[in-house]
Amino acid sequence: xxxxxxxxxxxxxxxxxxxxxxxxxxxxxxxxxxxxxxxxxxxxxxxxxxxxxxxxxxxxxxxxxxxxxxxxxxxxxxxxxxxxxxxxxxxxxxxxxxxxxxxxxxxxxxxxxxxxxxxxxxxxxxxxxxxxxxxxxxxxxx
Amino acid sequence: xxxxxxxxxxxxxxxxxxxxxxxxxxxxxxxxxxxxxxxxxxxxxxxxxxxxxxxxxxxxxxxxxxxxxxxxxxxxxxxxxxxxxxxxxxxxxxxxxxxxxxxxxxxxxxxxxxxxxxxxxxxxxxxxxxxxxxxxxxxxxx
DNA sequence: ATTGTTGCAAATAGTTTGCATTCTG
DNA sequence: CAGAATGCAAACTATTTGCAACAAT
Numbered sequence: 001x002x003x004x005x006x007x008x009x010x011x012x013x014x015x016x017x018x019x020x021x022x023x024x025x026x027x028x029x030x031x032x033x034x035x036x037x038x039x040x041x042x043x044x045x046x047x048x049x050x051x052x053x054x055x056x057x058x059x060x061x062x063x064x065x066x067x068x069x070x071x072x073x074x075x076x077x078x079x080x081x082x083x084x085x086x087x088x089x090x091x092x093x094x095x096x097x098x099x100x101x102x103x104x105x106x107x108x109x110x111x112x113x114x115x116x117x118x119x120x121x122x123x124x125x126x127x128x129x130x131x132x133x134x135x136x137x138x139x140x141x142x
Numbered sequence: 143x144x145x146x147x148x149x150x151x152x153x154x155x156x157x158x159x160x161x162x163x164x165x166x167x168x169x170x171x172x173x174x175x176x177x178x179x180x181x182x183x184x185x186x187x188x189x190x191x192x193x194x195x196x197x198x199x200x201x202x203x204x205x206x207x208x209x210x211x212x213x214x215x216x217x218x219x220x221x222x223x224x225x226x227x228x229x230x231x232x233x234x235x236x237x238x239x240x241x242x243x244x245x246x247x248x249x250x251x252x253x254x255x256x257x258x259x260x261x262x263x264x265x266x267x268x269x270x271x272x273x274x275x276x277x278x279x280x281x282x283x284x
Numbered sequence: 285a286t287t288g289t290t291g292c293a294a295a296t297a298g299t300t301t302g303c304a305t306t307c308t309g
Numbered sequence: 310c311a312g313a314a315t316g317c318a319a320a321c322t323a324t325t326t327g328c329a330a331c332a333a334t
Contacts, residue, residue, distance in 0.1 A: 012333055027304060034326080045290050051324060053289095067212045068263065070299085072323070073212035086257055095255060101243040106266060113237060115228055115268035121210065122264045124248060126257035154308050154313060175299080188316050193299060195314090212324085214298070 009060040016045045020053045029094045030066050030074035030085070066121060084121075088128040097124065151202040158187045162195045172208050172216035172227070208263060212233045230270040240265065 005021060006013045023039045024031065037050045050131075054075050057063040066085060067074040074094075086095040106117045147163060148155045165181045166173065173181075179192045197218050199205040208227060209216040216236075218225075228237040248259045 014289065014333075016290070023186040032166075044291095048292080048325080049290055055325090067205040067211035069209035069211070069213075070215035071211070084253060086251060086259075088257070091159040095257070097251060099247060099250075101247060102264070102266075105241055105243060108241075109228060109239060109266065110268070113228060114271040115230070115237070115266075116274055117266055117268040119268070120264070121242070122262070124244075124251065124257075124259055126252070126259040126261075129256040132258055156308070156314065158315070176297095186316095190300080191315055191319080197300090198314095
């Protein structure tokens, strides 16, 4: 599983890369490098390898980076079915959003700016219902 | 200049804060902490103070953070006139985009998810005309 | 056999923090 | 004057890199 993906990118198929890709394939949400590393612990894959593999996969276009400015980078499959995220600023829970109002916009912008548009990132932040409840009771910790 | 902003946030007006805010007010594009620090060099404002001030201003809602995941955080005024960005992946040039197709979307999403939507971030990436030209000639460096 | 990939440890980059000092309201 | 803000240096966190050993094509 995932071998075909690695193969089709024209990079060597190694045990580590398969393992990393599997973690990502099995995840329902975008993961950070250290979350991926944690789920890999038994396999004895090195942290540097995780970073290098993620960088390679992102460069080859198999993964995309998401996440807020200044926060840990999250990685997810560059999915055919294009998804955006809604992130809870309290607990960091991530929800997927279906709509993507950008495709249309991007042609327009390419024309007016001369840029070759290669990607976009749309993220909404908010407070999820469960955190909202806690915030009402407790004084906000930290 | 900018004093009224600080005042209205209910925080103390100091020389450093005024200087930092002025740099931001005068910038036409979002700036990173170190860019702000650089433009402040003569004023002898400390780097920590820059970070602390930016954090405070962002917390109070006067600034927003933008920028790609994993890259340096950029700060800009939270403008009434809501702007998004188009960033060149080669030279990091930043262009502003006028349209914001999100406002409408966010009500819809708030309803369906129960989240209280507090913000959003939309960014497009691409290659600017000038970098596109260079990429044609040179082999891409690095 | 050759070249790309990995592990390890050390280096960076960006950002945050503790504490004594200084300044604003 | 009291509490908030600053400077400085040191701590952190996330990420990257040099190099020798190793594995995939």
